[in-house]
Amino acid sequence: MAQITKSYEPRDVEKKWYAAWQQAGCFAGHAKPADVGKPAYSIVIPPPNVTGVLTMGHVLNNTLQDILIRRARLEGCEAMWLPGTDHAGIATQTVVERELRKEKKTRHHLGREKFLEKVWSWRDDKGGIILKQLQALGASADWDRTQFTMDPHYSKAVLTVFADLFAKGHIYRGKRMVNWCPVSLTALSDEEVIMKPTKGILYQIRYELVHQPGQYIEVKTTRPETIPGDVAIAVHPDDPRYTALIGQSVWRPLNRTQIPIIADTAVDKDFGSGALKITPAHDKVDFEVGQRHKLLPIDVLEPDGTLNALAGQELAGLDRFAGRKKAAELLKELGALVKEEPYENNVGYSERADVPIEPRLTWQWWLKYPRIEEAKAAVRDGHIKFYPERWSKVYLHWLENIQDWCISRQLWWGHRIPVWYAKGLDKEKLTEADLRDPTKVHVSLAGPADPENWVQEDDVLDTWASSWLWPFATMGWPDKAAMDKAGFDYFYPTATLVTGPDIIFFWVARMIMAGLEFIRPGEPLERRIPFKNVYFTGIIRDQQGRKMSKSLGNSPDPLDLIEKYGADGLRFGIVSIAPQGQDIRFQEDRIESGKGFCNKLWNAARFRQMSGDMADNSSLGTILGRLEPAKFDADDHGVLDRLLATVREVDRCFTEFEFSAAAQAIYTFFWNDFCDWYVEVSKAKVQDASGKANSLALQDLVLRETLLQLHPFVPFITEELWHLLGYGTEGSFLMRDGSVEGTSQLVDAFGALGVLVDLKASAANRMLQLSASKYRADKAAAGLAGVRLATVHYEVNAAYAAYFTPQTAPNYARIFETTSFQAGTIPDAINSVTGVATFYMQRPAGDTAAEKARLTKELEAITKHIAGTEARLSNEAFVSKAPPAVLDGARKQLADQRAKKVEIERLLAALG
RNA sequence: GGACUCAUAGCUCAGUUGGUUAGAGCACCUGCUUCACACGCAGGGGGUCACUGGUUCGAGUCCAGUUGAGUCCA
Secondary structure, X not given: OOOOOOOOOHHHHHHHHHHXXXXXXXXXXXXXXHHHOOOEEEEEOOOOEOOOOOOHHHHHHHHHHHHHHHHHHHOOOEEEEEOEEEOOHHHHHHHHXXXXXXXXXXXXXXXXXXXXXXXXXXXXXXXXHHHHHHHHHOOOOOHHHOEEOOOHHHHHHHHHHHHHHHHOOOEEEEEEEEEEEOOOOEEEOHHHEXXXXXXXXXEEEEEEEOOOOOOEEEEEEOOHHHHHHOOEEEEOOOOOOOHXXXXXXXXXXXXXXXXXXXXXXXXXXXXXOOEEEEOOOOOHHHHHHHHHOOOOOOOOEOOXXXXXXHHOOOOOOOEHHHHHHHHHHHHHHHOOEEEEEEEEEEEEEEOOOOOEOEEEEEEEEEEOOOOHHHHHHHHHOOOOEEEOOXXXXXXXXXXXXXXXXXXXXXXXXXXXXXXXXXXXXXXXXXXXXXXXXXXXXXXXXXXXXXHHHEEEOOOEEOOHHHHOOHHHHOOOOOOHHHHHHHOHHHHOOEEEEXXXXXXXXXXXXXXXXXXXXXXOOOOOHHHHOOEEEEEEOOOEEOOOOOEOOOXXXXXXXXXXXXHHHHHHHHHHHHHHOOOOOOOEEOOHHHHHHHHHHHHHHHHHHHHHHHHOOOOOOOOHHHHHHHOOHHHOOHHHHHHXXXXXXXXXXXXXXXXXXXXXXXXHHHHHHHHHHHHHHHHHHHHHHOOOHHHHXXXXXXXXXXXXXXXXXXXXXXXXHHHHHHHHOOOOOOXXXXXXXOOOOOHHHHHHXXXXXXXOOOHHHHHHHHHHHHHHHHHHHHHHHOOOOOOOEEEEEEEEOHHHOOOOXXXXXXXXXXXXXXXXXXXXXXXXXXXXXXXXXXXXXXXOOXXXXXXXXXXXXXXXXXXXXXXXXXXXXXXXXXXXXXXXXHHHHHHHHHHHHHHHHHHHHHHHHHHO
């Protein structure tokens, strides 16, 4: 057996085991026939962008997935974690276009085909780095299944869905207002628009009445550059200020012409003057007003946000922001600008390009979502459970107010829409009837048989219109043979989705609808949903509470952290600071304490190895067989009791998705109960031949169970120790062949051996721990901290006489910082009154003042507590209404307090 | 404007149907190189549980309101 080194060095251990696991195929999730009866547990990764690099958010998210998958494996499930990346339309195209720009080229110089070749070669070269980084973190994903949303079979799924939804009438083409990104030059869905309060200027502008020269109507606008696009002034029909003017005309001050005054209820009477300029091409509400009044929009903007000829000579060619200034100047010269004031309003920004979007009237493809009602029911009725539960409200609210999804993007990188138009067809005049006429519009995967007569749609699909199929397109859908090979029937629906609440609409809701629509039609809802649980992580923030981002540079590089603290340290640290559903302020010292815990674990194993020869650890049975229940003392019962409680707690945490609580429970048990107490008392016991074997066997048991419980959190060090301590045989792996026992299994195994955890002994053990604490505190207060006393005298409390005897006392000498114990009192001693006994320490000098002061302080405190308890117990209302258990507790407490008070008074009296 | 979340020790956070004297990690102070671990051991200081009311025998916990921070949707 290899010697365990003094401190844990993660680097080589991590490399060694990851390679070994991979080589042995430990990550593979195999489909099993139904009659094998092995439960399936599957997770699909939220596919990171193929351009992505590992962030702290990924670390948290993927560590949690790995924890779930590894735990499922240890619980005997066939675990399958499916990895992959997303082609990320805009993001990836932007990256490659940026490279082109360095060569002073645009994608148009290359043409569509050449450009796409370039993107593919970028992807082959540099894409998907993040998957390699996840391996450094220890992710046990089934890499042989790695998916990409532009893989041929995946594309087939995407296009199949398009054709199917088109045939069902869910997809249509329409000229409507969209969110246009003037930088990416594409339409965006509502979800890709971020509303931000933005400072600007509110311009007050007057329009002269045509028939009453010198009389004006005033309007307020933040966008004077769109005035040439005005087609009317609207007022509220019930606004008495304007009733007489409805139907008249005003002069539009820029690109001067007459426009009508119309009445529409959409106008807010209380905003500004109560009159509104109507610019249907550049505002959603105005567009609707224009439609109601049959007013033709005037589009004064180019797609890239510059003003065009319709904006008039002075403005044409200017960028929209420059145009705004210029328009204000022109209005000022014309005397039309009444006032300018600073103003803050909400402006929609493009999520990717971070510039204000333009509402723009364009032809786009739209999707009417399928299965909206079922999607609500799936979550409302608990077929899909959200953790934390409150996100289901957000989800349901979105579904209640759902809008059609703009699924077309004016990009090249993506799934090109499988629609062909008959040559010569004017796309600008396409009607709904044309769309459904196969002689005019062809929709299919294969394309038309006579391609020379058709022109394919230029647009590609929104990236999310491919990722919403992720839970099944990654498992071969719609190809039956591929699905069988992937084990679709076995692994779908997946068990748990781990993701951030920021993509609840983008992704989670849409996946649910897609699953319901396309999988196992006709079968019950719970067979069609894509996952049974959704765990929403918090967002990792920096110390100031800001979101971590590349542009702020406030995110540590996870690979640096792995280098510094080990992957296990990073994993344990990040999990322990991530309570369910709350945002997390990142603190590097927590990662450091994760590393510290690994080192503690390491050294406990090291100490075990140094304490005595290793015996047969090859199975739970062999370890149990080495226990000698007849020799169990309070420490043994105590540590077993707490081990069982910890296993139970971790079990509970996994069913409730409380990962940080699980980590905390194991940490506390192992460090405080096992290392700080059990191992310390063992140091005496292993010196004694009669107690040695039992004590070491118990250590072996605790270490084994701890490694099993801990493995999902810190996979590398646990695998290493599993082998170093002889739990695993050559060629086997903790991660694959280990099996975690639940509390009841352990209790049964103990029972079979006649081992019953004695709760009374365990309680006595806990009391002795508290007594030791109290004793050491008293000792330190007397100025004796760290001083090893030759003999400590004691008078044991009758209730604990069986647990603190002349025979057992020497086991605690180390903890009590003494060489030996002796029953009885000594004169002129420092006294410590504890639960188990009163301990007497030889005072070095004769000064009793400090001792008196300490005891007096203690007496005051206990007197106060007694008064409090007595007051409660003499309260008639409390006695009559409180439950008996609470009442008994209070009475017992009072008795203990009084006994203690008597003892302290006795000691004080003895001091004189 | 609507919905949701949060406010507890210097910092980051636990605190599960209301029940002894409110906990942890880090930081700080003191002591200890004791046959695993100084990435350690032991001890200590530090909190009006944001505020105001209410319900209750009893409130950090439940209810209402106020203030502040944040998120999402309009």
